Amino acid sequence: MPLKVFNTLSKKKETFKPSKGKNVKLFICGITPYDFAHIGHAKSYVQFDVIIKYLRYGGYDVFYLQNVTDIDDKIIERAKERNEKPIELARNFEKEYLKDMNSLGVDSVTKFARATEHIAEIQKQVKTLKDKGYGYIIENDGIYFNLSKFPEYGKLSGRTSEAAEDAVTRIDDSIKKINKGDFCLWKKSKPDEPSWHDPWFNGGRPGWHIEDTAISEKYFGPQYDVHGGARDLVFPHHEAEIAQMEASSGKKPFVKYWLHTGFLNVKGQKMAKSLGNFVTIRDALKKYDSKVLRFFYISAHYRSPIDYSAELLEQSKNSLERLNDFVRNVKDSNEKDNNKLIERTKKEFLKYMDDDFDTPKALAVIFDFVKDSYKKGGGKKSYELMLEFDKIFNVLTFEEGELDKELQKLIKEREEARKNKDFAKADKIREDLRKKGITLEDTKEGVRWKKLK
Numbered sequence: 001m002p003l004k005v006f007n008t009l010s011k012k013k014e015t016f017k018p019s020k021g022k023n024v025k026l027f028i029c030g031i032t033p034y035d036f037a038h039i040g041h042a043k044s045y046v047q048f049d050v051i052i053k054y055l056r057y058g059g060y061d062v063f064y065l066q067n068v069t070d071i072d073d074k075i076i077e078r079a080k081e082r083n084e085k086p087i088e089l090a091r092n093f094e095k096e097y098l099k100d101m102n103s104l105g106v107d108s109v110t111k112f113a114r115a116t117e118h119i120a121e122i123q124k125q126v127k128t129l130k131d132k133g134y135g136y137i138i139e140n141d142g143i144y145f146n147l148s149k150f151p152e153y154g155k156l157s158g159r160t161s162e163a164a165e166d167a168v169t170r171i172d173d174s175i176k177k178i179n180k181g182d183f184c185l186w187k188k189s190k191p192d193e194p195s196w197h198d199p200w201f202n203g204g205r206p207g208w209h210i211e212d213t214a215i216s217e218k219y220f221g222p223q224y225d226v227h228g229g230a231r232d233l234v235f236p237h238h239e240a241e242i243a244q245m246e247a248s249s250g251k252k253p254f255v256k257y258w259l260h261t262g263f264l265n266v267k268g269q270k271m272a273k274s275l276g277n278f279v280t281i282r283d284a285l286k287k288y289d290s291k292v293l294r295f296f297y298i299s300a301h302y303r304s305p306i307d308y309s310a311e312l313l314e315q316s317k318n319s320l321e322r323l324n325d326f327v328r329n330v331k332d333s334n335e336k337d338n339n340k341l342i343e344r345t346k347k348e349f350l351k352y353m354d355d356d357f358d359t360p361k362a363l364a365v366i367f368d369f370v371k372d373s374y375k376k377g378g379g380k381k382s383y384e385l386m387l388e389f390d391k392i393f394n395v396l397t398f399e400e401g402e403l404d405k406e407l408q409k410l411i412k413e414r415e416e417a418r419k420n421k422d423f424a425k426a427d428k429i430r431e432d433l434r435k436k437g438i439t440l441e442d443t444k445e446g447v448r449w450k451k452l453k
């Protein structure tokens with residue numbers, strides 16, 4: 001079955017066909033490093049990590065580009081509050097973000113690109129937009145994109161340029177704009193703000209949206225395959241990107257497939273720094289294992305919202321433990337595999353992943369497999385299948401799967417004793433194992449062991 005993805009642009013599931021065979025050029029909006037990243041950010045980056053791992057698993061050669069917005073109003077403000085240099089603040093939180101991603105097993109990004117290292121590309125695009133009549137100068141203020149020159153504005157979000165009026169951020173603010181929704185491409189810097197030499201003012205800095213298109217044009221050209229981000233970026237950010245790139249290149253579509261992740265909610269409300277209801281990744285990892293967090297994210301579809309709650313995290317922890325138990329048990333098992341079951345499981349798994357990366361259904365297939373394998377037996381091939389799935393999900397823990405030889409021997413001796421109806425000896429071995437941190441569970445199919453926590 002061909003891979004299908006839900007495209008925000010067409011609002012439909014479409015067959016995935018990159019422009020050049022198996023090569024995929026993919027861009028995901030990165031962070032603005034002015035604070036620690038929270039678990040809402042982590043949701044989006046983990047879910048894209050799984051999507052990209054699945055594409056690579058399917059033989060796609062993915063170039064995953066992610067920008068770092070290291071110059072922005074929020075960085076300037078925060079740096080002022082803390083009496084730091086904006087660029088130092090940005091570098092510090094970028095480092096912390098990379099640490100968080102590392103803890104979460106997010107390792108699929110091919111290249112990180114900082115805005116401040118692409119000022120030449122940004123200025124070039126601003127100049128093109130200005131030369132082509134899309135950008136206009138407000139003296140002593142900035143260069144703005146004229147929305148009335150780009151009638152297709154709104155095609156991604158289904159919103160109009162009038163709606164953009166309520167979406168302007170501080171940098172886009174000016175009473176002299178032609179249309180209220182016009183957004184800033186380049187801003188004249190105030191004396192105490194970071195500033196780059198430019199042909200228009202006495203030094204300026206980039207607007208919010210322009211870095212993405214300047215960076216993606218540099219690495220991918222004016223058109224590419226996939227652009228993703230969290231849902232709140234659809235408008236005005238991604239809409240502005242389309243306007244900038246299609247206006248400056250004259251080529252359509254700027255991006256073929258637009259993918260957006262749903263929010264992480266707390267009691268029904270989106271988790272956001274501005275709402276003050278956020279939990280940093282760092283704090284969440286003090287309470288939960290990173291694999292549990294990953295499992296929690298992929299237990300929901302990437303486009304769906306997910307509620308962050310202690311109960312759901314606890315549930316994730318228990319579910320994941322069931323998978324780890326199984327892996328531990330089949331790892332060194334000599335039992336025969338059920339080839340039919342393995343084949344069917346793999347087919348079903350791929351079917352759901354090919355259906356717009358339906359991770360909850362793919363996980364359900366894995367849980368059915370585990371249940372059936374306990375009934376029908378499972379060995380080396382079952383273990384290998386779990387490893388194969390985990391190349392995509394990266395949620396399992398194998399280290400604990402190694403039980404040392406002495407303990408394995410004891411388990412065998414106990415089984416022998418049970419067979420010979422020497423229950424006193426069997427019970428004694430069970431007790432000895434328990435003291436060593438191993439519990440045993442006798443099932444119809446044989447004994448299963450588990451490490452005590």
Ligand SMILES: [Zn+2]
Nearest residue numbers: 029030212237
């Ligand atoms: Zn972006």
